[in-house]
Amino acid sequence: KQQVSIIGVPTDYGQTRRGVDMGPSAIRYAGVVERLEAIGHEVHDQGDILVSQKHDSKEIDKQLLNLEEVIDISTTLANQVHEVLEQKKFPLVFGGDHSIAIGTLAGLGEHFQNLGVIWFDAHADLNTPETTPSGNIHGMPLAVSIGLGHERLVKIRNYAPKVKPENVIIIGARSVDPGERELIRQQGIKVYTMHEIDRLGMTRVMEDAIAYLQERKVDGLHLSLDLDGLDPLYTPGVGTPVPGGISYRESHLAMEMLQESGMLTSAEFVEVNPILDEKNKTADVAVALIGSLFGETLV
Numbered sequence: 608k609q610q611v612s613i614i615g616v617p618t619d620y621g622q623t624r625r626g627v628d629m630g631p632s633a634i635r636y637a638g639v640v641e642r643l644e645a646i647g648h649e650v651h652d653q654g655d656i657l658v659s660q661k662h663d664s665k666e667i668d669k670q671l672l673n674l675e676e677v678i679d680i681s682t683t684l685a686n687q688v689h690e691v692l693e694q695k696k697f698p699l700v701f702g703g704d705h706s707i708a709i710g711t712l713a714g715l716g717e718h719f720q721n722l723g724v725i726w727f728d729a730h731a732d733l734n735t736p737e738t739t740p741s742g743n744i745h746g747m748p749l750a751v752s753i754g755l756g757h758e759r760l761v762k763i764r765n766y767a768p769k770v771k772p773e774n775v776i777i778i779g780a781r782s783v784d785p786g787e788r789e790l791i792r793q794q795g796i797k798v799y800t801m802h803e804i805d806r807l808g809m810t811r812v813m814e815d816a817i818a819y820l821q822e823r824k825v826d827g828l829h830l831s832l833d834l835d836g837l838d839p840l841y842t843p844g845v846g847t848p849v850p851g852g853i854s855y856r857e858s859h860l861a862m863e864m865l866q867e868s869g870m871l872t873s874a875e876f877v878e879v880n881p882i883l884d885e886k887n888k889t890a891d892v893a894v895a896l897i898g899s900l901f902g903e904t905l906v
């Protein structure tokens with residue numbers, strides 16, 4: 608049984624489709640606190656961090672949209688995640704778009720010398736201001752966390768990188784930009800695309816992933832789960848859906864295997880956009896996955 612601290616991050620500054628700032632409400636509405644309490648965890652919902660109005664920017668950097676806003680939010684979130692860890696609690700963060708991972712990882716990296724990260728996502732989120740096709744920072748958080756990108760994002764809480772590239776595993780990728788492909792090769796990041804998931808099955812993928820992180824002797828494990836990692840059939844309420852994704856059952860299996868590994872020390876669930884959703888289906892899936900991740904079983 609764990610002490611779990613929930614932090615909501617109601618931001619949509621990492622991309623351009625409005626509504627993902629309502630993600631934390633949608634996930635709470637879907638009953639996350641009750642779900643965790645029902646399996647015996649002690650839950651402290653810290654509420655949402657303050658996300659300010661858009662700044663009056665003098666100049667717009669087309670390669671780094673809403674940079675100032677993202678820096679502010681990442682800094683606040685990093686500090687809060689840091690505090691939760693000081694209190695020896697498990698940080699469970701709700702987005703918001705995936706740019707929030709910059710802050711989450713900035714808060715985690717100081718506590719773990721050899722943190723492992725599982726990046727469950729349709730995308731690699733490894734763009735830099737030089738390679739981004741969109742200028743949206745939610746396509747960059749993994750690059751930032753391994754130390755690549757805008758200096759002020761990379762240096763949140765004054766250290767970098769937050770995680771070693773060889774301690775990162777991407778699962779579910781099926782939309783990877785040319786610059787990201789190059790980084791994956793160059794940085795030795797482990798990726799299980801949909802191809803490997805189809806071929807090996809989720810059981811083997813997760814067994815391999817967990818064994819790899821154990822071999823690397825990680826001292827903590829963060830799950831960064833973008834709901835667009837699943838097929839849009841199950842999670843339609845996301846800003847950048849890509850067909851051919853991970854199934855509902857495969858996702859649950861992945862969560863159950865992470866739970867069984869006993870390695871997980873933090874998690875975040877991002878990109879739930881209730882405006883694009885169907886009757887809060889995507890938040891319901893998020894909460895169901897959180898149930899499995901925290902030890903819910905069928906019988």
Ligand code: LYS
Nearest residue numbers: 730734741743745746847
């Ligand atoms: N790779 C695209 C970009 O950089 C999409 C990223 C989607 C992130 N959730 O904009």
